[in-house]
Amino acid sequence: MPATLAGFAEDIERRRQDWHVPGCAVAVIEDGEVIFSRGFGSCREGEATPITPKTLFPIASATKPFTAHSLAILVEKGILDWDTPLQQYWPEFRLFDPVASxxxxxxxxxxxxxxxxxxxxxxxxxxxxxxxxxxxLRYLEPSKDFRSAYQYQNLMYAAAGYLVERLSGLPWETFVREKILQPLGMNNSCFSLREAGEKGMLAHPYMRNGERVTEVPFLNNEAIGPAGSMIATLEDMCIWLRFQLQPDNSLTNAGESIMSAYMQEELRVPQIAVGPYPATYPEVMLSSAALGWFVQAYRGERMVYHAGNLQGFSSLISFLPDKKCGVVVLSQVDNSRLPMIVTYEAYDRVLGLLPVDWHGRLRSEDEKEANERQARYRELQEMKTSLGLHETSILPAKTSNQGCVGLYRHAGYGQISVTEVEGIMHANYNSLSFLLEPIGENRYLATYDETYILCMPMTFQTDSSGEVVSLSAPFEPVTGAKEIMFSRI
Structure with missing residues (x-):
C-alpha cells in the first residue's frame, strides 16, 4: 500500500462509526490500478457476516452512467443522434408541455x-x-421552462432506458449486460434483488433516525431500472472505473474496444450548471451535469462522478480522468454523507494535498439540517396546539372528517384512498399509509415514517354545498411545483 494511504483504513472505520453506518466498502485507484480495496463493518447489524469487496450493494443512481453509455453505443453505431427530437424514434412519447414533447x-x-x-x-x-x-409522464406539469434549468429526474432516465429497448430490440437490462458488463468482465453485477440473492452476500438496507439506524425493507425499483436498479460489488465497480480511466478502452475480455475514447469523453462534457454559485466550498467548484455523469473541479482537478441514494443505501463513484485515479464508496444508510467524506479524504491523500476537515464541515451541515427539521416540527406542534390538541394525541374523526373518506384520482399519480378506522384517519397511496392529523379547517398533516420520513400538509376542497370534491398535497415539493390535485371518484 502506498505511503499516502497509511492510516486510511483506520480513518474510514472511525468515520463509519461516527456516522452510524453498519457497513461500507471502499476502493482507491491510482495510475489505473487498484491500490486499496476493503470492506468495513457487517452486512447486517448484529450478525457476523463481514462486508468484503465481493459484497453486493444496490448502487442506486450510479446506474445512470450505464444507461448513458448504452445510448452512446447506439450513437456510435449510427442508430441514434444526441440532438434529434425523441419523438422521431418514439412517436408516442408525450410530456405535459407540448414544446418539450x-x-x-x-x-x-x-x-x-x-x-x-x-x-x-x-x-x-x-x-x-x-x-x-x-x-x-404527459400528466405531470413541469415546474420550469424546457431547457431553462437543471432539475434532477429519475423518470427521464427510465425513458432513456426504454429508448434503448425500442432501438436495440433488447430489454435495457439485457443490453447493459451483453454490451457492457460481460465484455468488461463485471460478472457479479445484476439488476434485481432476486438475482442478487442468488449471487451471494448482499448488504442490508438501513435508515438513520437521529443517532440510531433502523433496518428497512429492500426496495424493488425495477420499473425505473435505468435510473437506479443496478446491484454491484466493489470489485466490479473497480473494473468500471479502470475502464473509464483507460483512453484506449482495452480492458474488455476480448481485448477490443466497446467505445471510442472520443465518445467516452463526449459523455463527460458539461451540459448545464448544477448547484449553488458561488460554490459552498472553495475546493469544489463549477459543478455541471454531463451525459450520465456530473463534472466538477475538485481542488483544481477535473472530477467526474455520480452518487447513488436509494432506500437504505448510499454510494459515490468518481474519478479524476487527468490524474488516472478514482474512488468507489458503497455503503448502507440512505442519504449518508459518509461516501462524500471518504471520497474527498482519499483524493486529498492521493494528490498529496493538505487535508481538509470534510468530516467536520459535513457534520455541521448535518446538524444544521437537523435543526431545520426540528424547527418545522415545532411549527407543526404549534398548529396542533392552536387546535387544542396534545402533542401525542390523534384527534378522533368528527362528522365533517367522515366526508373526507373515499377514493381520489389523478391522471398521472393514480389513486389515493382516505380511510377512517376507530377514529384514526389515513391516506393510502400505493403501499404508503400516511397518518392524517388535523392542523386546520379541511387541512391535515400527512405523515409517513416507515422507510422514509415524509411530512406534508394535505388539504381537502369542497364545493358550494360543502361536499368534499378533491384533495391536494405537495407530492412534488420542489419550489415552483404545483400541489398534486386528486379529484374525488
Missing amino acids: NRLTVRDLLCHRSGLSRHDLLWYQSPLSRLELMER
Whole structure:
C-alpha cells in the first residue's frame, strides 16, 4: 500500500462509526490500478457476516452512467443522434408541455433539463410497469421552462432506458449486460434483488433516525431500472472505473474496444450548471451535469462522478480522468454523507494535498439540517396546539372528517384512498399509509415514517354545498411545483 494511504483504513472505520453506518466498502485507484480495496463493518447489524469487496450493494443512481453509455453505443453505431427530437424514434412519447414533447432530445434526457421536477412518489413502491410509467409522464406539469434549468429526474432516465429497448430490440437490462458488463468482465453485477440473492452476500438496507439506524425493507425499483436498479460489488465497480480511466478502452475480455475514447469523453462534457454559485466550498467548484455523469473541479482537478441514494443505501463513484485515479464508496444508510467524506479524504491523500476537515464541515451541515427539521416540527406542534390538541394525541374523526373518506384520482399519480378506522384517519397511496392529523379547517398533516420520513400538509376542497370534491398535497415539493390535485371518484 502506498505511503499516502497509511492510516486510511483506520480513518474510514472511525468515520463509519461516527456516522452510524453498519457497513461500507471502499476502493482507491491510482495510475489505473487498484491500490486499496476493503470492506468495513457487517452486512447486517448484529450478525457476523463481514462486508468484503465481493459484497453486493444496490448502487442506486450510479446506474445512470450505464444507461448513458448504452445510448452512446447506439450513437456510435449510427442508430441514434444526441440532438434529434425523441419523438422521431418514439412517436408516442408525450410530456405535459407540448414544446418539450416535440423538441426533447436524448441529450436533454441525460442532463436533466426537461423542465420536469422529480415526481419520485409516482414510481416509489408503484405497481406500474416501465411502459405504464412512461404513459403517465404527459400528466405531470413541469415546474420550469424546457431547457431553462437543471432539475434532477429519475423518470427521464427510465425513458432513456426504454429508448434503448425500442432501438436495440433488447430489454435495457439485457443490453447493459451483453454490451457492457460481460465484455468488461463485471460478472457479479445484476439488476434485481432476486438475482442478487442468488449471487451471494448482499448488504442490508438501513435508515438513520437521529443517532440510531433502523433496518428497512429492500426496495424493488425495477420499473425505473435505468435510473437506479443496478446491484454491484466493489470489485466490479473497480473494473468500471479502470475502464473509464483507460483512453484506449482495452480492458474488455476480448481485448477490443466497446467505445471510442472520443465518445467516452463526449459523455463527460458539461451540459448545464448544477448547484449553488458561488460554490459552498472553495475546493469544489463549477459543478455541471454531463451525459450520465456530473463534472466538477475538485481542488483544481477535473472530477467526474455520480452518487447513488436509494432506500437504505448510499454510494459515490468518481474519478479524476487527468490524474488516472478514482474512488468507489458503497455503503448502507440512505442519504449518508459518509461516501462524500471518504471520497474527498482519499483524493486529498492521493494528490498529496493538505487535508481538509470534510468530516467536520459535513457534520455541521448535518446538524444544521437537523435543526431545520426540528424547527418545522415545532411549527407543526404549534398548529396542533392552536387546535387544542396534545402533542401525542390523534384527534378522533368528527362528522365533517367522515366526508373526507373515499377514493381520489389523478391522471398521472393514480389513486389515493382516505380511510377512517376507530377514529384514526389515513391516506393510502400505493403501499404508503400516511397518518392524517388535523392542523386546520379541511387541512391535515400527512405523515409517513416507515422507510422514509415524509411530512406534508394535505388539504381537502369542497364545493358550494360543502361536499368534499378533491384533495391536494405537495407530492412534488420542489419550489415552483404545483400541489398534486386528486379529484374525488
